[in-house]
Amino acid sequence: MKYISIVALLVAGIIHLLPVPGVMGVSTLARLYGIEVNDPNTAILLQHRALLFGVLGALMLSAIALPWLRVTALSVALFSAASFIVVAMAVGGYNPSIERIVVADIVASVLLSAGLVAELWLINRKAA
Numbered sequence: 001m002k003y004i005s006i007v008a009l010l011v012a013g014i015i016h017l018l019p020v021p022g023v024m025g026v027s028t029l030a031r032l033y034g035i036e037v038n039d040p041n042t043a044i045l046l047q048h049r050a051l052l053f054g055v056l057g058a059l060m061l062s063a064i065a066l067p068w069l070r071v072t073a074l075s076v077a078l079f080s081a082a083s084f085i086v087v088a089m090a091v092g093g094y095n096p097s098i099e100r101i102v103v104a105d106i107v108a109s110v111l112l113s114a115g116l117v118a119e120l121w122l123i124n125r126k127a128a
Contacts, residue, residue, distance in 0.1 A: 001118050001121060001122055002118070002119075002122055004114050004115050004118035005070055005074060005115035005116070005118050005119040005122075006064050006115075007111065007115070008074065008111040008112050008114060008115025008116075009060045009061065009063050009064050009070065009073060009074065009077075009115060010060075010061070010064060011107070011108065011111050012060055012077050012081065012108040012111060012112050013057045013058075013060035013061040013064075013077075014057070015057075015081075015104050015105075015107075015108050016053045016054075016056045016057035016060060016077065016080070016108075017053070017054060017057035017058075017061075018032075018053075018104075019032055019049065019050045019053045019054075020050055020051070020053060020054040020057070021050070022046060022047060022049070022050030023047050023050045023051050023054070025043075025047075026043050029043065029046045029047070029050070032097065033046070033095075033097050033098065034095045034096060034097030034098070035095070035097070056076065056077060056080060059072075059073050059076065059077075060073045060074075060077050070115075070119050071116065071119055071120065071123070074112055074115050074116040074119060075116060077108070077112050078109060078112040078113060078116060081105040081106075081108040081109045081112060082105070082109050084101065084102070084105050085102055085105050085106060085109065088101075088102045089102075
């Protein structure tokens with residue numbers, strides 16, 4: 001049962017690290033998201049987003065080795081992935097690059113949900 005949360009954190013952690021190269025600049029952001037980034041304000045926002053995903057990915061990977069951090073990492077990561085799906089569905093009209101992110105976040109959300117349930121089950125089992 002404990003391996004479910006570990007696999008979820010590993011897969012979701014890797015997924016969340018994929019945008020990190022976007023910190024390097026506009027050309028990388030354009031390649032990652034399939035959009036033109038012509039405005040420095042948009043570049044700042046997207047580069048900051050890439051950096052925050054790196055922090056979140058690092059949190060998830062750290063939680064693999066730190067069991068006391070797992071529920072927090074799983075919860076925050078699930079909120080991140082699920083909220084992107086909700087926003088993308090609400091806005092609609094996204095390009096194929098964004099569609100790949102939506103699919104990756106659906107996979108991550110399923111895994112993170114299973115990992116969170118497994119981790120909470122383990123905690124409750126130890127408390128009993």
